[in-house]
Amino acid sequence: MTGYLFLAILALSLIAFYVGRSTAGRFVAAHGAEVHSRPIYHGAFAAVWVGLPALVLVVFWLLFQDGVIDRLLIASLPESMKQGASPSQLSLYLSEIKNVASGRIFTEPSPEISAAAERYQRWQAIAQWAMVVVALSVSALALYMARTRMAPQFRARQNFERALDIVMILSAAVAIIVTLGIIVSLTYEAIQFFRLVPPHEFFFGLNWEPQIPIREDQVAGTGAFGAVPVFTGTLLIAAIALLVAIPVGLFSAIYLVEFADERVRGIIKPVLEILAGVPTVVYGFFAVLTVAPAIRQAGGMMGIAISPNSALAAGGVMGIMIIPFISSLSDDALRAVPQSMRDGSFAMGATKAETVTRVLLPAALPGIVGGILLAASRAIGETMIVVMAAGLTATLTANPLEGVTTVTVQIVTLLIGDTAFDNPKTLSAFALGLVLFVVTLCLNVLALRIVRRYREKYE
Amino acid sequence: MNMLTDAAVEAVLTEAPKETLKMRGSGVNVFYGEKQALFDVNLDIRENQVTALIGPSGCGKSTFLRCLNRMNDTIDICRVNGEITLDGEDIYDPRIDVVELRARVGMVFQKPNPFPKSIYENVAYGPRIHGLASTKSEFDAIVETSLQKAGLFNEVKDRLHEPGTGLSGGQQQRLCIARAIAVSPEVILMDEPCSALDPIATAKVEELIDELRENYTIVIVTHSMQQAARVSQRTAMFHLGHLVEEGPTDKIFTNPDDKRTQDYITGRFG
Known part of the structure; x- marks a missing residue:
């Protein structure tokens, strides 16, 4: 009708x-x-x-x-x-x-x-x-x-x-x-x-066990809603991802802009952009079936016990996923530096490497930082790879070889199955989501500000 | 010794006894891909003089200038043949280090292009990459003398650590000149250094060029006949990739041999 x-x-x-x-x-x-x-x-x-x-x-x-x-x-x-x-x-x-x-x-x-x-x-x-x-x-x-x-x-x-x-x-x-x-x-x-769980417990508690008693007299108790391990897990995985993505992305951008000839560039750039088009669940397979066993095997050879779900596997694969963000935004930023800057530097007798490190990178830095921040908020918000490769246990650890969990994964698990909007288990997902939203919003605002200042740089 | 050499020696002696040759281009051809931009150019650059390259747009004068410090190397499709020497050494010899060449032959561009760094760091850039100074006081001294030679020091001495891009156009261009002379080059190439400046800033830069002649050899590309007449001792006229004629500026402007030069200078074409 x-x-x-x-x-x-x-x-x-x-x-x-x-x-x-x-x-x-x-x-x-x-x-x-x-x-x-x-x-x-x-x-x-x-x-x-x-x-x-x-x-x-x-x-x-x-x-x-x-x-x-x-x-x-x-x-x-x-x-x-x-x-x-x-x-x-x-x-x-x-x-x-x-x-x-x-x-x-x-x-x-x-x-x-x-x-x-x-x-x-x-x-x-x-x-x-x-x-x-x-x-x-x-x-x-x-x-x-x-x-x-x-x-x-x-x-x-x-x-x-x-x-x-x-x-x-x-x-x-x-x-x-x-x-x-x-x-x-x-x-x-x-x-x-926050009416049910006091904010200080959520923000400073070190235990994340979001269960609720099914019967009044159940032994398991009331569960704990300390979000610190969840956030440290998120930070750990995002940090590993950035550790992988920043050097690789930046160096590939520098190579593509300053060193590669047109033919090589014409091949590499589209391939890098394919990385951005791979569905994250496929990255998840890759992390679980290829990277995690490889890391485990390597650890086994060196005599280190590595859990099958490790932050390293998830973070590493996530790093590969966000390479295109960093490389293509850095590529744009480097390209936007006027040719006259390069000419000025070369005319002083600077080599290509000196020109890149002393003139181009500082001039393009705001754009590059903008790209990194966008990639970071992407990494923090990523779910699928972590669900598949990093596990569900909220461990408070800085060891990348252990399994950790992230905010987004917890939100998914909390909202799957029966949800009741009058108990803290379900509602805690929204508190996590709100914090995540605020954090990524801040990162995006910061990134946009830096990028905008960068635009005003030349004329 | 044959007659011809005698005549040449005599000519040099009578014309200008103290002049020595700094750079010399002989049989220079330049190609951009398939297109030939310069045809068999022979031009001498005399030490401690200002040589002006004039000619209509697209005549190859900037191309020739950029050959003198091998800036054309940065353009992939550009090929240069023939011989260009600096103090008798072929600068296109594979054994020549282009980094060292450019430290000896500096360049100032058409549009002021200070780096997005502080005024101080702009001038210290060359000394830093060539390792010309090591202590802070040595750098300070180089920066100060370079800015002084470029006639900019008094205007910027209170804001050395502010961005160079914040200066006016004329100040930016003099900053670029200071940056070029900070590495003590022997030759300074200037590619229409005043075309983006207003008349007052232009007058300052021209005055500066005249002072710099004492210590440096200068080659300047210009579109302004008056500028060529004011600042240069020798003038070379290019047309369609050929060197039409070359000689003392007075002669070129008052009594040129070639009709094309005459026409260009009097504004009949170009």
């Missing part, structure tokens, strides 16, 4: 386009050069007027329709059912009503529920038809208004461009609204968590 409505609105606005254009065509035929805008702008103006308000109306209608109907349904339930019912009880009623309405009946519903289900179906049908009628009449009205405004001197181009401005503002607003929504939902659940 809604899909057809969208199609109908689009068709109407297409018709409006042709109507507007041909109307303007008649103006041109009658008045010649005096017509202000070209016919195509008249058409676009009419199309926007017919399409945009109706579309916006439909979107908002759909956003609020369910909420309004739910309200009405609850209000229409008999007093006896509403008396003393908790909010969750009421939402249970609602889902039962909707189930009955869509024919998913498990037990014979009570007469009140059946009646409510009927009402629900009726109201939904009314709402849908009302939406269609309102939207189409808005379109028709808009077409009429657009047609009355059209005249040889009408500034259709300016009007159309103003409408385009609005479309662009709306598109930009979507990203901002979504971000705000994420922050709000994370913060809300995290506050719920």
Whole structure:
């Protein structure tokens, strides 16, 4: 139904386009050069007027329709059912009503529920038809208004461009609204968590055992929510990843920009960029099946016991994954240093190596640091490789040969399976997520700032 | 000794008794890929004089200048043949170290290109990479004298550690000259050093070029006839990759042998 409505609105606005254009065509035929805008702008103006308000109306209608109907349904339930019912009880009623309405009946519903289900179906049908009628009449009205405004001197181009401005503002607003929504939902659940577990325990506790007792008298106790081992694990793995990626990425960028000839560059650069396109789960296989056994074997030969899940394997493979970030951003930064800097240095009798270390790297440093920070936030946020290669136990250790766990892995495990939003086990995922979000946000802001300052460097 | 040499010796003696040759290009051809940019150029650069290279755009004067310190090496498709000597040594000899050559033949570019470092570090750059000084006071001395020779010291002495890119265009260009003379080169090549500067900064740089002549040999590419006439002792006119004529600046500007030179100087083409 809604899909057809969208199609109908689009068709109407297409018709409006042709109507507007041909109307303007008649103006041109009658008045010649005096017509202000070209016919195509008249058409676009009419199309926007017919399409945009109706579309916006439909979107908002759909956003609020369910909420309004739910309200009405609850209000229409008999007093006896509403008396003393908790909010969750009421939402249970609602889902039962909707189930009955869509024919998913498990037990014979009570007469009140059946009646409510009927009402629900009726109201939904009314709402849908009302939406269609309102939207189409808005379109028709808009077409009429657009047609009355059209005249040889009408500034259709300016009007159309103003409408385009609005479309662009709306598109930009979507990203901002979504971000705000994420922050709000994370913060809300995290506050719920901190009501149950005091913040100092979360931020400074050294034990991470996110269990909850199933029975009141269970021996296992209440579990511990000290996030320190989780964060040190994250830092350890990210540090290993950066230790691998920074030298490799930077040196390959320097090689590609300053030393490689065009042919070699044409081969190496695309191959490096393929690394960025490999799905992380494939890196996970690689870490578990190839790198981890190899590290274990090497350790065995030297007489060091290495656990099969090691931070080294996960971090190393993650480092390979983020090489393209560092190499391609450093590549751009080095390339952006003007040729005149190189010429100046060479003309002083500097060698290539001296030019790279003393002029190019310092000049490109902000861009390179920006790349490293972006890679770091990518490494901190990475999940799949760690799930597969580093394990799940939260060990407080700096030894890269042991298994550790990271924030993202814990979030995944906490939210898999049965989730109950009234116990700390589930809610702790949101606290972890909030901290992670804040950390990567800070890294990104820092990276952007550095990159921006870098842009102002030359002229 | 035959007649010709006698005549040449005589000519040198009568023309300018103290002049000695610093650099000499003979039979220089330059190719960018398939395209030939210079054809059989023979040009002498005399010590402690300013030699101006003039000619319309694309005539090869910058190309020739860049051959003198082998800056064309940085362009992959560029090939040079013929012979260019510095104090009688062929600079394209494989045994010549290009690093050492460029320390002896410095260069100043068309657009001021200070490094994004402090004024001090810009000047100290050359001495650092060539190991010309080791202690802080030695560096300080080199930086100060170089800036003084470039006529910039008084303007920047209070802000030596501020970025060189923060100076005005004319100051930046004099900073680049200071940077070039910090390694005590013998020859300084200047590729249109004033084309990005306003008239006042240009006058300062020209004055500086005249002072520098005492200690250095200077080759300057310029598009400004007046500048060539003001600063140079000798002028070489290029056209379409050929050296049209070369001689004392006075003669080139008042009584050129070649019609093309006459036309170019009087503004009939170019």
